[in-house]
Amino acid sequence: MTTMQTSDHARHLLREMLRVRRFEETCAEMYSAGKIRGFLHLYIGEEAVAVGVMQALRPDDAIVATYREHGHALARGISANALMAEMFGKQEGCSGGRGGSMHVFDAAARFYGGNAIVAGGLPVAVGLALADVLAGRQRVTTCFFGDGAVAEGEFHESMNLAALWKLPVLFLCENNLYAMGTHIERALSQQDLPAKARTYGMPADSVDGMDVMAVEAAAGKAVASVKAGNGPCFLEARTYRFRAHSMFDAELYREKAEVEEWRKRDPIVLLRERRRIGDAEFAAIDAAVLGEIAAAVAFAEAGTWEPIEQLTRHVYAPAQEGAREPGAS
Amino acid sequence: MTTMQTSDHARHLLREMLRVRRFEETCAEMYSAGKIRGFLHLYIGEEAVAVGVMQALRPDDAIVATYREHGHALARGISANALMAEMFGKQEGCSGGRGGSMHVFDAAARFYGGNAIVAGGLPVAVGLALADVLAGRQRVTTCFFGDGAVAEGEFHESMNLAALWKLPVLFLCENNLYAMGTHIERALSQQDLPAKARTYGMPADSVDGMDVMAVEAAAGKAVASVKAGNGPCFLEARTYRFRAHSMFDAELYREKAEVEEWRKRDPIVLLRERRRIGDAEFAAIDAAVLGEIAAAVAFAEAGTWEPIEQLTRHVYAPAQEGAREPGAS
Amino acid sequence: MSLAPVNRTTYREAVREAIREAIRRDPRVFLMGEDVGRYGGAYAVSKGLLAEFGPERIRDTPLSESAFVGAGIGAALGGARPIVEVMTVNFSLLALDQIVNNAATLRHMSGGQMSVPLVIRMATGAGRQLAAQHAHSLEGWFAHVPGLRIVVPATIEDARGMLWTALEDPDPVLMFEHQTLYNMEGELAENAGPVDIDRAAVRRPGRDVTLITYGATLFKTLAAAATLAGEGIEGEVIDLRTLRPLDMNTIFASVRKTRRVVVIDEGWRSGSLSAEILARVAESAFYDLDAPVARVCSAEVPIPYPRHLEDAAVPQSAAIVEAVRALMPAPVSR
C-alpha cells in the first residue's frame, strides 16, 4: 500500500492500536466493577497483529476469530459502543448481549465470531472460503488463532483441507508463546510454525507481531497471494500477551522479567518511536480515543437488558419458532 | 539381524506371508458361504508389511492395529484357529467371538486390536508407550495405520504428543495409496509422509512395502532407534491392496491395469524370486500352510455359539457386574 | 395415496433422487463427504452423481470429520446449501464439537444474525454384524441439543421427500438413515416430492395401545402390530419422523384414545430417546394412562458381532409383542 508510508497512515495505525489498548484497559476496570462478567481475555500487547492484518482486508472479506477478539472487532470497524454493550450483556450489543466477550459477531462486517473452542473456528473459516469459491466470489477469509490451537486435530484437518482444495484462507497464527500457562515448547514437539504449514504445501511466513507495519506488509503479501488464486497462506505473528490469560490467571508459569522484556517492545511505543509521533500529537489522539471509549461505556451503561420473556429466542429462525414445538408442553 | 541372510529365515518369511495369504483367501470363501459376516477387509498384497515388521518386535512389545489386521494377528503369533473362530463369531475366538474380523485382541500377545475407527488406535498406542515409560519398561509399541488416517486430527495430535514426550512408539503407516476409494492425492495436500512426520521432530523413513526383507530391515532400524530412547519413529511402507476395500466395494475408483501392475510386485512372488525358492519347496510350504488353514476352518466350524443368556457380559468387570445395576429393573 | 403413476424403487434410490433433485433445483446445493464421489458412497447412495454433476458439487473429502462438517457449517454461513454426508453416526463423534458448539449455537451466540442452513446426513443403527464401533444408534443424543432439528426417514416417501424440506430450513437439520433400510423396496409415486417434517405419522391406526417408534424399527413394530391384531389387540403405530422437535400432539391424541404406550427405540435403553417420550407422557398424559408406560430398547451392551447376539441386543418384533401383552388387562377382564 502506498499510503503505508504516509504519516497519516501511521497516525491511523497508532489510533487503531490505541483504541484497542484503551478499550481493554477500560474493560479490565469494568470487570473489577462487576459490569463485565464471565471470562475476559485481554489482547493488550498484541494490538499490532489485528490492526496490521485488518489493513490488508476489504469489506467483503471474512474474519473468524477467537475468544480474544476485541482488538479484531474494533480494528474491523465494529463500533466501540456495540462492542462494549456486548461486554455488558446489553441487548444493544453487537450480538444482542447473548454472546458477551467471547462471542462478538457482526454480519455486516462479515465478522463470524468470537469462538471459545480453541481451533473451533478453523473448519468454519475453511467453509466460508469454500462458499466463496463455489459462488465465484473473489474474497479471502482470515482465520485468527493462537499457538495453542496448532496442537489440535482441527488445525491439521483444516490446513490440509484448505490446501488440498486451494481455498482462499489466510491462517493467521498469533504466537504469543503461551496457551494459558503452557509454553509452546511444552506443547509442540517442533515449534517452527511456518515449517509445519509448508508440509501442507502452502506458502508460509513469519513476522514480528509487535511491528504493526511489518504485519500490515506481510498480511498484504499473503492476502495478495491468496486472492491471486494460489490457495491458502499461513502467517505467524510473533507476539506476546502482556496481561494474564484471563481475569482468573495467577501467572505462576512465567517470570515477571520475561514480561518486562517484551513490554519494551510494546507495539504502540515501537510505532511512536519509528514514526516519530511526538507527545503532543499522541496526547491529542489519545484524548480522542479516551473520549470514544468513555462514550462507549456510557452507551453500554444506558443499554437495556433483554426481557426474560425472550429467553428462548435465537434458538431457531423466527419463522420456525412457532412451528418448532408442535406439542410443546 | 544376521539370521536375515539365512535361507531358513527366508523360508520363514515366505511361510508367514503365505499363511496370511491363504488364511484370507479362505476368509473370502467363508464370507461367500455366509460363515463370516459384517465387514471383511482383506490384507492380500500387503503381507510383507506385517510379516516384516513383526520380525523386529519382541514378545513384550505391543501392537495396535486396524480393522485390516488379520495379517498382523497371524504374524504376531495368534493362532489361525483362534483367529478363524473369531471371524466366525464363535466363543473359541481370540476375542470370544464378540469382536469379529475388525476386533482381534490377544492380551498374551499384547495385541490391542483391531480398531474400526480410522486413526482411533493412535492415541491408545501413545498411552501404551507412556505406561511403559512410567513403569521403566524398555518396550516399543507399534501402531499400524493407513494413509487415510494421516488426514485425521488424531494422527496429528498423537504424532505431536509422542514426539513431545519422546515416547517409544513406532508409527507404521501402510500406504496402499487408497482410503476406500479415495486416492492419497485427493486426500492429502502433500503426500510425502516421512516429510510430514519429520516436522514433528521425529526420525522418519519410507520403505518398499512389497519387499519383506527391506521392511524387516527398516523396521529393525526404527525399533532400535526407539529402544535406544530417541523417542518415536515413523515408517512408511509403500504397498498396495490387491483386493477390494471390503466385500461391498465395486472398485469404481481404480483401473484394473493399475492393480495388474502392482500384482507383478506380489510380495510372495518377489521373495521367491529373490531367494530362489523353487516350486517343490514352495509346494511343500504351501501344503503345510493350507493344512493349517483347513484345520482352522474345522476348528471354527466346531466352535460354539455363546449362550444368549450371556448377552450383557463383558460390559463391566465381572466382580462389578452384580453390583453394577443396584435397582436394575 | 396419490393417483399419479407409481414406480418400484428402493430407499437408496429415493435418497439419491432427493439429492439429485436438490442439486438440480438449487445452484447453492452441493454434497460433500467421504467417498461420496468416485467410490459412489459407502452405501452406494451417491453412485453416479459425480459423473452427473462433477467434482465441484459432489466433493470427496479426506478422512477429516471435524473439518468437513465444520466446513459445511462455514459454507452454510457463507450462503451455500451444503449436504454433508458423515458416512455413519459412529464417526460423527469426531465432529460433535462442530455440531454442538458451532452449528447449534451460532444463531444464538450472534443474537440471531447468523444462520446455518446445513443438512447433515448419516447412516445409523445396527443389524449388519458390524460390531461395537459400527452399530451405534445415537439419534437421541442429537435430539437433546437446542438449535438442531433431527429427522429420520423410515419410509421411501420420506427418504425421497425430507431432504428438500430440510434444505429449506434456515437451521441445521440432521438426517439419520438406518443402514438396514437402503435395500428396502417399495412403490413411489412418479410425482413424489418434498414432504413436511413437522408432524409424526400414524402408520397404523388402532384403539388398544400406542406404539411409538422411528426409523428401521417401524417395520418390526408394524409386524408386531399385525401379530397382536391376530390376538385382538389393535396397536396404533406412530412413526415419529422428526425427533426434535417432537410432535407431542399426535402422541397425546393417540394416548388419550388407547390409554397405553410402548416406545420402541434401537438406542441403549438408559437415556435413549424413549426415555424422553415416556417422561413427557408421564408428565402430561398421566391421567390418560390405564397402565404403566413401557419401552423396548437395545440391551445395555456394546453391539456384539455374532448374529444371534446382535439380534438379541436390539429390539425385535417378538419382544414388542411381549411388552404389549404385558400391558393389556388379563383376558378374563375383557
Next chain:
Amino acid sequence: MSLAPVNRTTYREAVREAIREAIRRDPRVFLMGEDVGRYGGAYAVSKGLLAEFGPERIRDTPLSESAFVGAGIGAALGGARPIVEVMTVNFSLLALDQIVNNAATLRHMSGGQMSVPLVIRMATGAGRQLAAQHAHSLEGWFAHVPGLRIVVPATIEDARGMLWTALEDPDPVLMFEHQTLYNMEGELAENAGPVDIDRAAVRRPGRDVTLITYGATLFKTLAAAATLAGEGIEGEVIDLRTLRPLDMNTIFASVRKTRRVVVIDEGWRSGSLSAEILARVAESAFYDLDAPVARVCSAEVPIPYPRHLEDAAVPQSAAIVEAVRALMPAPVSR
C-alpha cells in the same frame, strides 16, 4: 457423622487432597491434562501438585483432547492408573470418539481380556456467565453409554472420597465437578477417605415428595425443600451421586413413601438424565404415584451470557418450589 476432628476446607481442596492421596498411595497413579501443572489447573484444583510430585506424575498436555484422553486409555491398558483431567465437559466433545468407541468398548470387543481402569475428571455446568460454548451439562449423555461409570460428587465428602474408589474400579469412571462448587466451604473429618460410589444418598428425609437431583443443583433443591417445609410440605432430597448405574432401589423406596417425584437436572430438558429417571419411575413405580411425575431442567436454549438470562435458563429454587406446589393436593383436601 464421624467423631474424628473436622477441618474447614473447600470442595477444591477436597479434590486436590484426593488426587494427592491417590498419587501417594499408588505409584501407578498420575494426573494428566491441560494446564494441570505449571498453571495450577484452570480451577486451581491441582495447584502445588507439580512442585510436590514433579512433571512425570503431574503432566501438562498440549491442546489435544482426543490424543491425551486416548493416551489415558492406552496407559490404563498398559497397567497405569491415569487420572485424566479434561478441563471442562465442553471440550470433551473433542474426545468423545475415544471415550465412546474405545474406553467404553475395549473390554467388550476383546471378550473381557482388556480392562481400562481410567478416571476422567471434568468441570461441568453453567452459572458463571461463560455463555453458550462453556456452560454445557452433558452428564446425561455419558450416562447413556454402557461400559462407563458416571459419578458426580456434590458434597465435600464426596469430592474427597469418590476419586480413590473410582481409581480402584477396573472400568472407566467419569467424574463431573460442577464449576460453581469449587469455592464451596464446609467441614471435613480429618480422617475422611474413600466413599462408596454405588448408592444414592438421602440428603434430607421427607414424607411428601421425592426430589431427585445431583451435582450443584443439590443445594438449590435443599433450599427449595427448606422453603417448602415452611409450608408444611416435607420433601425428601435424593442426591444420585452415581448417574450410571442408577441406584433405583433408593429412588423406588422413597417414591413408595412419598408417592410424588420431581427430578431437578441442569441439563436441557429434552433428553436429559431427568427423562430417564421419570421414565423408570413411570415404568416401574407407576402404581405408587399419586400425581404425574415432574421435572425442573434447563430451558431449551444455549446458555446466554447475561446473568439474568443465564439464571432464567437453569433450574432455580423458586422453580423447584413451584413445581412441587403444583404436584401437591389442594390445601382444602389436606
